Amino acid sequence: MSAGLDVHDFVVVSNESVADGLMRIVFRAPELASAIAPGQFVNIHVPGDASQILRVPLSFSCADAAAGTVEIVYAVVGDGTRRLSEMAAGETSTAVGPCGNPWPFVEGAHRACIVAGGVGITPVVACARMLASAGVAFDAVVGAQTVGKLWGTDVLEALGACTVVVTTDDGTAGRAGFTTDALAGLLAAGDYDVVYTCGPEVMMAGVARLCHEAGIACRVSMERMMCCGFGACGTCNVAMVDGTYKSCCKDGPVFDAEEVAW
Amino acid sequence: MVEQSMAENSVSMAVDLGGVRMQNPVNTASGTFAFGSVFEDFFDVSRLGAITLKGCSAEPWPGNPAPRMCEVPSGMMNTVGLANPGVAGMAEQYGDYLAGLEERGCRVIVQAAGHSVEEYVAAVELIEELCPWASGVEMNISCPNIARGGALVGGTPESAAEVVRAVRPRVKRPLLVKMAPVRVPEIARACEAEGADALSLINTINGMSIDVRTRRSRLSKPTGGVSGPAIHAIAVRMVWEAAQAVKIPINGMGGIASWRDAAEMILAGATSVTVGTANFYDPTCAADVVDGLASWAAEQGVTDINELIGAFEC
Numbered sequence: 001m002s003a004g005l006d007v008h009d010f011v012v013v014s015n016e017s018v019a020d021g022l023m024r025i026v027f028r029a030p031e032l033a034s035a036i037a038p039g040q041f042v043n044i045h046v047p048g049d050a051s052q053i054l055r056v057p058l059s060f061s062c063a064d065a066a067a068g069t070v071e072i073v074y075a076v077v078g079d080g081t082r083r084l085s086e087m088a089a090g091e092t093s094t095a096v097g098p099c100g101n102p103w104p105f106v107e108g109a110h111r112a113c114i115v116a117g118g119v120g121i122t123p124v125v126a127c128a129r130m131l132a133s134a135g136v137a138f139d140a141v142v143g144a145q146t147v148g149k150l151w152g153t154d155v156l157e158a159l160g161a162c163t164v165v166v167t168t169d170d171g172t173a174g175r176a177g178f179t180t181d182a183l184a185g186l187l188a189a190g191d192y193d194v195v196y197t198c199g200p201e202v203m204m205a206g207v208a209r210l211c212h213e214a215g216i217a218c219r220v221s222m223e224r225m226m227c228c229g230f231g232a233c234g235t236c237n238v239a240m241v242d243g244t245y246k247s248c249c250k251d252g253p254v255f256d257a258e259e260v261a262w
Numbered sequence: 263m264v265e266q267s268m269a270e271n272s273v274s275m276a277v278d279l280g281g282v283r284m285q286n287p288v289n290t291a292s293g294t295f296a297f298g299s300v301f302e303d304f305f306d307v308s309r310l311g312a313i314t315l316k317g318c319s320a321e322p323w324p325g326n327p328a329p330r331m332c333e334v335p336s337g338m339m340n341t342v343g344l345a346n347p348g349v350a351g352m353a354e355q356y357g358d359y360l361a362g363l364e365e366r367g368c369r370v371i372v373q374a375a376g377h378s379v380e381e382y383v384a385a386v387e388l389i390e391e392l393c394p395w396a397s398g399v400e401m402n403i404s405c406p407n408i409a410r411g412g413a414l415v416g417g418t419p420e421s422a423a424e425v426v427r428a429v430r431p432r433v434k435r436p437l438l439v440k441m442a443p444v445r446v447p448e449i450a451r452a453c454e455a456e457g458a459d460a461l462s463l464i465n466t467i468n469g470m471s472i473d474v475r476t477r478r479s480r481l482s483k484p485t486g487g488v489s490g491p492a493i494h495a496i497a498v499r500m501v502w503e504a505a506q507a508v509k510i511p512i513n514g515m516g517g518i519a520s521w522r523d524a525a526e527m528i529l530a531g532a533t534s535v536t537v538g539t540a541n542f543y544d545p546t547c548a549a550d551v552v553d554g555l556a557s558w559a560a561e562q563g564v565t566d567i568n569e570l571i572g573a574f575e576c
Contacts, residue, residue, distance in 0.1 A: 005303040007545060045543065051335045053490055053519075054543050096545065225329045227338060227542035231300045234293065234316070234342045235331035245324055245345065 004035025012091045020148040023085045030068030038126035039103035039254050043096040043229035048083045056080040059123040075119040099229035100253045103127045109193035112138040117199020121152040123221045127196045132159045139163040143179035147172035180206035187214045208257035218257035224248040273559040274566040279534045280459030281436035282398040284311030288552045291515050291538030292373040297356040304545040308366035317375035317402050320384035322348035332480035337490030341483045344375045349388040361395035369397040379428045399433050404442040404465040414442045419452035426456035438462050446500045447507035454508040462513040464497045490539040491517040498530050505531025521554020531572040
């Protein structure tokens with residue numbers, strides 16, 4: 001059993017665009033907001049199309065137990081997220097959660113680096129909140145295709161990130177190139193105990209390789225197509241280096257990068 | 263709530279699924295309910311008539327690579343590939359919970375999977391040895407037979423009869439056969455003739471979904487099983503055909519997402535009704551179906567739910 005796992009009613013507080021193709025929804029669901037921890041996710045029913053039966057699994061960026069709210073920055077990529085983007089303040093639905101396991105807090109860690117690519121910024125911002133509240137110093141690398149799709153650097157700065165390095169594929173903001181290019185430099189100079197990352201799988205594979213070479217612990221938040229989010233359907237398998245599969249929703253979504261078969 | 267509990271009290275909901283004596287007709291489909299325990303977070307699983315466990319083989323199976331699922335209109339497709347920890351792994355990890363669930367009043371049906379007659383025999387022998395707490399064994403004959411080029415083990419009356427004949431004497435408890443949704447009346451009769459105690463149908467219907475940009479399957483295999491409300495009307499028809507063809511009871515499933523869907527199945531001839539894909543997106547669905555069926559039966563003016571089995575009027 002997972003603490004607080006249930007079907008939670010929620011009411012939309014706000015839902016607005018924060019960058020090209022990126023929306024931020026804040027909904028009120030007090031029990032969920034109290035129970036959920038950085039790195040976990042929710043599985044949301046988006047009303048409006050009875051022919052789309054499955055929920056939409058989404059990571060969150062901020063859970064405010066005092067206000068009873070959960071904030072999710074999400075990319076509009078399919079019909080489900082498009083309909084989610086049309087939900088207005090006051091509308092209601094349900095979320096299954098908390099799903100999965102939190103970002104593990106690495107014992108004795110003093111300095112961390114967090115690396116986000118695209119909408120992977122969402123659980124990385126939640127990770128930054130965890131590190132900030134634990135007093136762990138951290139640097140951040142945030143990558144996007146282009147400046148218009150960038151979100152979250154100001155949030156990370158406000159949370160006390162020592163350095164925030166921005167990369168864009170087209171060079172319209174920060175350094176031209178990928179997050180891994182920037183991370184390689186930071187790893188050479190910094191003395192990190194752990195790297196946390198979420199983004200496209202090819203990016204995370206690159207981050208994992210750099211961390212492996214540098215001998216630094218790396219935790220990755222994986223994404224899979226899935227149905228339930230709580231271990232019933234068996235569809236969200238992640239291949240491990242030992243030849244087995246693990247469940248993204250029950251065993252993850254956060255894995256030790258050394259265990260994942262990239 | 264008051265009306266509901268009155269209805270539950272006034273109608274006898276117990277059914278006998280070929281010797282599996284259920285407190286109510288509601289069951290869960292193999293592969294949609296894991297081994298039951300994960301649903302305890304959402305509701306008291308012992309309220310159900312039965313649960314059917316994820317199919318287990320004699321040896322653990324890793325299953326297929328990702329992606330194993332995709333969404334289709336009013337349904338989904340999967341190619342999980344019967345990933346499972348093996349009978350022994352399942353019994354070790356979940357045996358105590360499942361024995362307790364039986365004590366709490368919910369019947370546990372263990373599902374056996376295999377790729378050949380020998381593998382089914384090995385699976386049921388392990389189940390007999392390691393799962394003394396189970397009330398029934400369901401044999402899933404919708405698996406591909408490796409020795410026959412991947413043709414379904416239960417794809418013809420002859421091949422279905424062969425595997426049921428081999429397994430039947432080794433299963434001391436009620437034996438359910440989970441049929442593929444093909445040649446339903448003939449295969450149903452073949453399984454009955456070989457001593458099956460009940461038939462479970464329908465399994466998923468084989469389908470395809472192609473990403474037109476990449477020209478690739480949206481699954482890691484070319485085809486996958488379609489499930490969910492999209493297949494419900496087909497399932498009701500097949501349950502009705504099976505119920506006409508045999509005397510043994512039918513465990514009806516296919517797109518049941520509400521008490522109405524379950525009631526349809528009962529009228530078509532199902533003794534028990536099994537919630538599958540809906541468990542994924544509406545985790546309390548099976549419990550809600552228990553309540554809804556009791557109210558429906560009371561509204562229909564019967565004192566025993568059994569009076570409604572096959573009560574469809576043409």
